[in-house]
Ligand SMILES: Nc1ncnc2c1ncn2[C@@H]1O[C@H](COP(=O)(O)OP(=O)(O)OP(=O)(O)O)[C@@H](O)[C@H]1O
C-alpha cells in the first residue's frame with residue numbers, strides 16, 4: 001500500500017514537471033483528451049446496445065433487433081472516424097512534445113560541469129535525451145487515455161451491482177486478487193528495468209566510442225578485443241533481460257491460473273443463482289457480456305500501473321539531467337562588456353581527483369603580453385588554461401582577470417573574452433562556414449575571409465569544390481590534422497577575444513606553415529594578451545616571457561635568454577630540441 005502511495009506521489013510530481021514539455025502543445029493535448037472522452041463514451045454505449053441486442057433476441061423482437069444492429073453499425077463507424085483523428089493528432093503531438101523535451105534536455109546537458117560529464121558515460125546522456133524523453137511524452141498521453149478508459153468502464157461495476165449483489169461481490173473480489181498479483185509483478189518489473197537502463201547506458205556509451213574509434217581499432221588490429229568487450233556488455237544486458245522475462249512470465253502464469261479459477265467460480269455461481277431463482281437467465285447473459293469488460297478493466301488497470309512506473313522511471317532519469325542532480329555551471333557573476341587582459345594566478349592548487357596536478361602556483365601576466373608555457377608532458381600546462389576558462393573549479397587559491405576574481409565573472413563574459421584553442425579542437429560535421437562562425441554568428445564575410453587568411457587556411461578552402469559550403473564530416477574527418485588546427489585558429493580569431501590561449505595549436509603544421517601562422521599570431525593586435533603552450537620551443541622564443549612548468553610547479557619565468565642562462569629545466573628542454 002505504501003509503495004502504491006509513493007508511486008502516486010512520484011507520479012504527481014513528475015506529471016507536474018512534464019507539463020512544461022506538453023504545455024507548448026496544449027491545443028493538441030486538449031483535442032486528444034476530448035477525443036479520448038468521446039471514445040470512452042462510445043465504448044460505454046456499444047456494450048449497452050449489445051446487451052439490448054441480446055434482450056431483443058431472447059424476446060423474439062426481430063424488427064427492434066435490426067434497428068439496434070443498425071445503430072451499433074453507425075456508432076462503430078463514428079468510433080473509427082474518431083480513432084483515425086485521434087491517432088493522427090497523437091502522432092503530431094508526440095513528435096512536437098518530444099522535440100520540446102529533447103531541446104530542453106540538450107540545453108540542460110550543455111550546462112553540466114565538464115568534470116561531471118567526464119565522470120559519467122556519454123551513453124547516459126544520449127539514452128536519456130533519445131529514449132527517455134520519448135518515453136515520457138508517450139507514457140504521459142497513454143496514461144491519460146488508459147485512465148479515461150478505466151473511468152468509462154468502471155460504470156460496468158455499477159450495472160452489475162444493480163442486477164445482482166452476489167455477482168458484484170464476486171467481480172470485486174476477483175478484481176482485487178488479480179490486481180494484487182499484477183501489482184507485485186509490476187513492482188519487480190520496475191526495479192529490474194531501472195537496473196537494465198543503467199546497463200543500457202553503458203552499452204550506448206561503448207557503441208559510440210567504438211564508432212568514433214573505428215579507425216584506431218582497425219589500425220591496432222583490435223577487433224577481437226573490442227568484440228570480446230562488446231559481447232561481455234551485451235551478455236550482461238541479455239542476462240538482465242532474461243531475468244525480467246523469467247520473473248514476469250512466472251507472475252503471468254500465476255495470474256492466468258487464478259483468473260481461470262475465477263472463470264470456473266463465475267459459471268458455478270451463475271448456475272447456482274439461476275437455480276435459486278436469484279438471477280434470470282437473460283440477466284445472467286447480460287452479466288456474461290459485462291464479464292469481458294471487467295476483464296478489460298483489469299487489463300486497463302494493469303497497463304495504467306505499468307505506465308505509471310515506466311513514466312516515473314523515465315521522468316526521474318530525465319529530471320535528474322534537467323534538475324540539480326548533476327552539478328551545473330552557474331550563470332551567476334558579473335557581465336562585463338570588455339575584459340582588458342591582465343591575468344593573475346594567486347596560490348592556485350588543483351586536483352582532478354585525489355593528487356594535486358597544480359601546487360600553489362602564482363604568476364601575473366600583463367595586458368598585451370605574449371607569454372609562452374613550456375614543460376614536460378603531463379606537467380600541468382593545459383590544466384592552467386582549463387582553469388582560466390572555468391572548465392574546472394579551483395581547489396585553492398584565486399585567479400583574477402583585470403583584478404576581478406573569475407568566480408565573480410559570468411561564464412558568458414569570460415568565454416566571450418577568453419578563447420582557447422585546445423590540443424584537439426573539435427570540428428563539427430557542419431559546412432566550413434558554419435564551423436567558422438560557430439563562436440560569432442554575426443561575423444561578416446570579410447571578417448571570415450581575413451581570419452582564414454591569418455590562419456593560412458583560405459587557399460585550402462578555395463581549392464575545395466564547394467568552398468566555404470563544404471561539409472567536413474564528423475569531427476572534421478575530411479580535413480588533415482593541420483587543416484583542422486588552422487580552421488580552429490580561424491574560428492577562434494573570429495571570436496575577437498582579448499585573451500587568446502593557444503594550446504599546441506600549431507603542432508601539426510609543417511615548419512613553413514607554422515612560421516606563417518605564428519607570425520600572424522604574434523602580429524595580432526598589441527592589445528590582446530596571448531598565451532602559447534608549445535613543445536617546439538623554437539616557436540615561442542620570441543615571446544615576451546616564458547613560464548617553465550614542472551610537475552605542477554612553476555620553476556621559473558623569464559625571457560628565453562634569461563631562462564637559458566639560469567633555468568636548468570628550460571635548458572634541458574631547449575637543448576634536447578636543438579640536438
Ligand atoms: N580530465 C582529467 N581527469 C583526470 N586527470 C587529468 C585530466 N586531464 C589531465 N589529467 C592529468 O593531469 C596532469 C596534467 O595534465 P595536463 O593536460 O595539464 O598536462 P600538460 O602539461 O598539458 O601535458 P601535455 O604537454 O602532454 O599536453 C596529467 O598527469 C594528466 O594525467
Ligand SMILES: [Mg+2]
Nearest residue numbers: 381382423503
Ligand atoms: Mg596539454
